[in-house]
Amino acid sequence: MKFLSLFAAAAASAAVIETRADTGPMASIPVGRGTAASPRLTNQMPIDGGLRKTTTHGPWTLSPGAMITKFANIQEKPCSDCYVTALMPNLLYEDGSEANVDTGAWLHHLVTMATPGPGMFWAAGNERPILRLNSQWKFGLDFSPLTMFGVMVELMSANPKPMTVKLELTWEYIPKAAAQGYKAAYVHWNDIGEPAPRTGQYEFKALPWVVDQPGKMLYAIGHMHDGGVSSDLFINGKLACSSAMLYNQRPHYRVCSSGANDLAAPNNSPMEWHISDPGLCTDFGDVKRGDMMAYTARYDSGKYGYMTSMNNVKERLMGNMRVYMGPDAGGPTLPSGGSMLADGLTMEKAQDVSEAPCVPGPKGGMPAAGGMGGMGGMGGAPASGSAPAAGSTPAAGSSPAAGGMAGMGGMPASGGMPASGGMPASGGMPASGSTPAAGSSPAAGGMTGMGGMNMGGS
Ligand SMILES: [Cu+2]
Numbered sequence: 001m002k003f004l005s006l007f008a009a010a011a012a013s014a015a016v017i018e019t020r021a022d023t024g025p026m027a028s029i030p031v032g033r034g035t036a037a038s039p040r041l042t043n044q045m046p047i048d049g050g051l052r053k054t055t056t057h058g059p060w061t062l063s064p065g066a067m068i069t070k071f072a073n074i075q076e077k078p079c080s081d082c083y084v085t086a087l088m089p090n091l092l093y094e095d096g097s098e099a100n101v102d103t104g105a106w107l108h109h110l111v112t113m114a115t116p117g118p119g120m121f122w123a124a125g126n127e128r129p130i131l132r133l134n135s136q137w138k139f140g141l142d143f144s145p146l147t148m149f150g151v152m153v154e155l156m157s158a159n160p161k162p163m164t165v166k167l168e169l170t171w172e173y174i175p176k177a178a179a180q181g182y183k184a185a186y187v188h189w190n191d192i193g194e195p196a197p198r199t200g201q202y203e204f205k206a207l208p209w210v211v212d213q214p215g216k217m218l219y220a221i222g223h224m225h226d227g228g229v230s231s232d233l234f235i236n237g238k239l240a241c242s243s244a245m246l247y248n249q250r251p252h253y254r255v256c257s258s259g260a261n262d263l264a265a266p267n268n269s270p271m272e273w274h275i276s277d278p279g280l281c282t283d284f285g286d287v288k289r290g291d292m293m294a295y296t297a298r299y300d301s302g303k304y305g306y307m308t309s310m311n312n313v314k315e316r317l318m319g320n321m322r323v324y325m326g327p328d329a330g331g332p333t334l335p336s337g338g339s340m341l342a343d344g345l346t347m348e349k350a351q352d353v354s355e356a357p358c359v360p361g362p363k364g365g366m367p368a369a370g371g372m373g374g375m376g377g378m379g380g381a382p383a384s385g386s387a388p389a390a391g392s393t394p395a396a397g398s399s400p401a402a403g404g405m406a407g408m409g410g411m412p413a414s415g416g417m418p419a420s421g422g423m424p425a426s427g428g429m430p431a432s433g434s435t436p437a438a439g440s441s442p443a444a445g446g447m448t449g450m451g452g453m454n455m456g457g458s
Pocket residue numbers: 108109125223224225317318
């Protein structure tokens with residue numbers, strides 16, 4: 001229960017560890033192809049007359065060192081009969097200030113669901129990433145008047161004192177009456193499950209997926225745990241997006257090392273290394289029915305530290321990449337086709353953290369006196385040819401729907417989702433009825449996990 005999977009398909013992906021030599025972490029990938037973070041939504045101008053709304057969920061109180069999972073069922077949704085075009089999560093204290101690593105507050109995981117509609121359409125770790133679906137083409141997540149919206153959160157405290165936090169979601173949406181030409185986007189999850197951390201440079205692969213309808217790849221980001229280097233997406237064997245894991249790029253992530261035993265600060269680094277942003281890929285190509293989508297999650301323990309609990313125990317790893325796709329065709333957002341850059345948005349560049357001071361964290365780290373010092377050599381040997389760390393057996397043949405419905409059994413009866421509706425069998429696919437490849441849908445693991453969750457209020 002300590003580490004409950006909200007993301008999925010752990011059982012469904014027998015991750016395979018292999019080395020790969022075809023490309024480095026950021027080799028010749030242009031801007032918009034995973035090297036830079038998205039601007040925070042609050043730093044973006046709305047696109048196509050999109051409206052903004054903030055919803056809050058919680059609050060929840062955590063005792064020192066606690067890890068809690070909460071399901072907030074039937075939450076206020078941002079809009080009805082609309083397309084959701086952008087989203088940003090954040091974790092706040094009751095006074096509205098940001099609750100983050102520097103004060104021992106982790107938004108360990110977040111999963112959002114909308115049904116009937118896009119299903120399990122969004123997730124985040126403590127990197128609190130941005131979703132943006134209409135930077136170039138007219139797509140959004142379809143929220144109908146019947147759509148019910150729910151949130152699962154997994155929160156972790158590394159704070160020596162009790163703390164009370166709430167989730168804030170900032171949305172951008174377009175009412176359907178004003179959304180001429182818009183169509184529903186869908187998401188496909190690529191997932192390696194939750195392998196144990198290893199030493200050195202190593203990688204995990206998800207089971208490939210065969211694209212079942214043509215469309216545009218609108219948006220993709222990877223979710224990994226600290227230690228991650230990049231989430232790489234391949235279409236027919238060719239690298240389409242390498243979502244770099246970007247560390248310590250925002251203030252609340254720069255925590256000073258608590259000493260030589262701080263697993264989050266390897267090689268005597270004066271600062272812990274925490275993922276603050278995933279590099280995003282936006283409007284990065286078309287897919288055809290029958291294309292093979294594959295995913296590799298790359299880790300390097302010699303370069304970055306690991307996510308740890310309050311008592312300095314390593315958390316398990318994750319690697320998933322959500323690829324948001326727009327079925328043909330949908331017109332361009334901007335008359336010229338446009339782009340995020342053309343619309344006044346700029347990708348946020350990685351900052352040089354070598355000059356930025358760290359702040360003492362809840363574990364009592366000391367502020368760094370000087371620069372970062374050398375990162376040292378790569379620790380350990382590549383895990384070439386090693387057996388999968390997780391050793392999980394693929395749930396081949398098991399239907400995502402089965403897991404999804406089983407999971408619903410754990411939901412509150414009163415005010416729950418309707419039995420007939422439940423979570424979409426397709427687990428994040430659109431209501432149009434297409435079915436993801438067996439074994440690679442998040443629905444199985446994610447929804448199964450819900451069955452064992454501690455639900456209800458705080
Ligand atoms: Cu995770």
